[in-house]
Amino acid sequence: MKSAVVGCLALAAGVAGAQGVPIRIGEINSYSAIPQFTQPYRQGWQLAVDEVNAAGGLLGRKVEVIARDDAGKPEEALRHAVELTAKEKVDVLAGGFLSNVGLALVDHAAKNKRLFVASEPLTDAIVWDKGNRYTFRLRPSTYMQAAMLVEEAAKLPARRWATIAPNYEYGQSAVASFKELLKAKRPDVEFVGEQWPANGKIEAGTTLTAIMNTRPDAIFNVTFAADLAKLVREGNQRGVFPKVPVVSMLSGEPEYLEVLKDETPKNWIVTGYPWDQIDTPAHASFAAGYYKKFNENPKVGSVVxxxxxxxxxxxxxxAGSTDNEKLVAAMRGLKFPTPFGPAEFRAIDQQSTMGAYVGKLDVRGGKGTMVQWRYADGKDYLPGDAYVKARRPAEAMK
Structure with missing residues (x-):
């Protein structure tokens, strides 16, 4: 009898101890390299963690995030991934901004069989060519956003297209998808020029001179952050914008419009986030909670x-658990809420159906904004199963 009592007390102590151990999420991102996105991103996940902990946590346990800065370097991201899993014993890895960093973490997930939720990296390779059982991606990919933009680009009378994109995985992936999808809708178009500036090091004058020498009817742009600002400023001064129509990925995001201000080029067709014009209950609740906590309005990073x-x-x-394999099984086909509305991870490629907003740029009150926008639900811009099976490794489908 005494041994039974002792056993029960030991079991109770063990349960209490487990309940006292927080669920730990290891978060790796380019906090010092891309602060205009990753600072709002950090605040977004902080809000979510505060809310869940205020409601009692998960499985009777508090949630704790251990964040690390990869400085935009794949080798730093890998070092942190090893430290977070081996030393900090995190239950889940998440994060990534740049696509080359994201792919390094994808490789880590595959080799170590550890769940990785890729938040921001957009290259298609993350869920297709380099996809694996342990990697899930949240944001709409380069293929998805290209498909959203192609819907509008195909309506332009333009036949001769030129492209400007950063010369690394994200830019290459975006251009490849845009070309493939536009030519499928408009077999008459041709791509007459392309420029591949090093990310963060664009020589805007040289780039635009080379592009305009090809006499394009329209331009597809994939530059972002400081490169985007330099390109816009140079194009405005030369009278290239808005004379030549531009279709541009991400350029309607507040992170970049706040920098462009009254230099924002009018009528560019973009993907972005018109946060001040969305009136859905899910978004209103998120935006109000975000403003209350941080005294500022949300950006795309905040949502992500x-x-x-x-x-x-x-x-x-x-899953009812933090067991790695149980979580991976739970993630396939998982439905979850976002400020943009419900989304899910497709079982076939583990890509989220979270969408983006598509519209045009304009200037209102000396600030850049999106007009004539619509929400493009991600599920409507993903390819069919046959396309995925042709690109995704067979072992990743198991």
């Missing part, structure tokens, strides 16, 4: 950080 944690929380609830 918040939605990343919402997805992980939903997986833990569904």
């Amino acid at each position: 950080g918040y939605a990343t944690m919402q997805a992980i929380f939903a997986a833990i609830r569904k």
Whole structure:
């Protein structure tokens, strides 16, 4: 009898101890390299964690995020991934901004069989060519955003297209998808010129001279951050914009419009986030909570950080556990909430159906904004199963 009592007390102590151990999420991102995106991103996931902990946590445990800065370097991201899993014993890895960094973490996930939720990296390779059982991606990919933009680009009378994109995985992936999808809709178009500036080091004058020498009817742009600002300023001064129509990925995001201000080029067709014009209940609740906590309005990074944690929380609830394999199983086909509305991870390629907003740029009150926008639900811009099976490794489908 005494031994039974002792056993029960030991079991109770063990349960209490487990309940006292927080669920740990290891978060790796380019905090010092891309602060205009990653600072709002950090605040987004902080809001989500605060909300879930205020509601009692998950599985009776608090949630803790251990963040690391990869400085935009794949080798730093890998070092942190090893340290977070081996030393900090995190239950889930998440994050990534640059596509080359994201792919390094994808490789780590495959080799170590550890769940990785890729928040921001957009290259298609993450879920297709380099996809694996342990990697899930949140944001709409380069293929998805290219498909959204092609819908509008195909309506332009333009036949001769030129492209400007950073010369690394994200830019290459975006251009490849745009070319493939536009030619499928408009067999008459031709691509007459392309420029590949090093990311963060664009020589805008040289780039635009080379592009305009090809006499394009329209331009597809994939530059972002400081490169985008330099390109816009140079194009405005030369009278290239808005004379030549531009279709541009990400350029409607507040992170970049706040920098462009009244230099924002009018009528560019873009993907972005018109945060001040969205009146859905899910977004209104998120935006109000975000402003209350940080005294500023949300950006795309804020949404991505918040939605990343919402997805992980939903997986833990569904699995009823933090066991790695149970979480991976729970993530396939997982439905979860985002400020943009419900989304899910497709089982076939583990890509989220979270969408983006598509519209045109304009200037209102001396500030850049999106007009004539619509929400493009991600599920409507993903390819069919046959396309995925042709690109995704067979072992990743198991």
